[in-house]
Amino acid sequence: MKLRDSLLMNAKLATMQPNRPWAPLPGGAVAVEAGRIAWAGPLAELPDRFASLERQDLGGRLLTPALIDCHSHIIHGGDRAAEFEMRLLGASYEEVARAGGGIVSTVTATRAASQQQLIDAALPRLDAMLAEGVATVEVKSGYGLDLETELTMLRAARALADLRPVRIVTSFLGAHAVPPEYKDRPDAYIDDICIPALRAAHAEGLVDAVDGFCEGIAFDPDQIARVFDVAKALDLPVKLHAEQLSNLGGAKLAASYGALSADHIEYLDEAGVQAMAKAGTTAVILPGAFYALRETQMPPIALLREHNVPMALATDCNPGSSPMVSLLLAMNMGCTLFRMTPQEALAGVTRNAARALGLSDCGTIKAGNRADLAAWNVTDPAELAYRIGFNPLHQRFFGDLK
Numbered sequence: 001m002k003l004r005d006s007l008l009m010n011a012k013l014a015t016m017q018p019n020r021p022w023a024p025l026p027g028g029a030v031a032v033e034a035g036r037i038a039w040a041g042p043l044a045e046l047p048d049r050f051a052s053l054e055r056q057d058l059g060g061r062l063l064t065p066a067l068i069d070c071h072s073h074i075i076h077g078g079d080r081a082a083e084f085e086m087r088l089l090g091a092s093y094e095e096v097a098r099a100g101g102g103i104v105s106t107v108t109a110t111r112a113a114s115q116q117q118l119i120d121a122a123l124p125r126l127d128a129m130l131a132e133g134v135a136t137v138e139v140k141s142g143y144g145l146d147l148e149t150e151l152t153m154l155r156a157a158r159a160l161a162d163l164r165p166v167r168i169v170t171s172f173l174g175a176h177a178v179p180p181e182y183k184d185r186p187d188a189y190i191d192d193i194c195i196p197a198l199r200a201a202h203a204e205g206l207v208d209a210v211d212g213f214c215e216g217i218a219f220d221p222d223q224i225a226r227v228f229d230v231a232k233a234l235d236l237p238v239k240l241h242a243e244q245l246s247n248l249g250g251a252k253l254a255a256s257y258g259a260l261s262a263d264h265i266e267y268l269d270e271a272g273v274q275a276m277a278k279a280g281t282t283a284v285i286l287p288g289a290f291y292a293l294r295e296t297q298m299p300p301i302a303l304l305r306e307h308n309v310p311m312a313l314a315t316d317c318n319p320g321s322s323p324m325v326s327l328l329l330a331m332n333m334g335c336t337l338f339r340m341t342p343q344e345a346l347a348g349v350t351r352n353a354a355r356a357l358g359l360s361d362c363g364t365i366k367a368g369n370r371a372d373l374a375a376w377n378v379t380d381p382a383e384l385a386y387r388i389g390f391n392p393l394h395q396r397f398f399g400d401l402k
């Protein structure tokens, strides 16, 4: 529900503020004014000026910040079920891509779709996310790979925020794959299409950040750097799909541009971890892609922890490598596959996910933040990561700022 002026009370608050105890406080209350958190703490300490707010009793339930999916490709045409079958018979993700399938097959389907068809296809995916307490979703372009379709994807992404109570953050991912018409001419694609499309999308206010795919089947670090130079000139933050299938030094490159995040990073080495730590770049861990591709190389969680690199978790919802919409499942996979702690998993879909998007007004329960909150039918917050395929959401609150 939308929340404008209200006092949520009788909640166990997991504020997710850094350096605060993990154990949620019982008897907690959150005062909301004009869609923002005005105050949070024990009800007994409620300042008088909030006493007249209309009260909602949460029955002792856990209250967390609403969840944030900081890496998704929910706007796309078609599906890749046939490729799923090919991969089960033994073909690798790279083999499928090199044979003209993979990302390029989704490009064909996306180009064939209208903006309305892209929106209609994305809404059920978005609704599944919202049903799990998500209030902010990052959405990438990157399945158009021509100027018009890249813009259409981003317009469709922006339109989602008018159709549902959700905050959409966009990333321009023109450097996602080389389209068939530029086969073996990646540099020409970057110059002729990717950079002009970025400029056009930015001029239309469609771009919140610039992303790329730095990989043998996509673009090398020099090509990504040329896109990032333009992003920098436009004053747009960058992020990168890096070290997913091999180590090309993408995370280090991204860090040198002060990237918000480096994502996937299964093949990241210690030098890359150090570069990210120095630049304050968040590690976005995507266990759905690891799982779906039957990857065996694990992201360097212990090194990231050791170097205090903040870790986020996201679905990477896309039709090829991570056909997954559940952020709760991503939390479970982060714990079970990578031994992240349940605390890290919850921070990864709240506080650190906000960081990966460069947002400072969500992801924690504190005064000034948007009143994007989630109430859960659980007693211990570790339950959010522990159950599999079960949705304990009681209610999602979306700050009504208008």
Ligand code: DI6
Pocket: 102, 103, 106, 176, 213, 241, 244, 289, 316, 318, 319, 320, 321, 322
């Ligand atoms: N890595 C991913 O996980 C998505 N893009 C990328 O660069 C998946 C793209 C796809 O297979 O459709």
Ligand code: FE
Pocket: 071, 073, 241, 316, 318
């Ligand atoms: Fe991705």
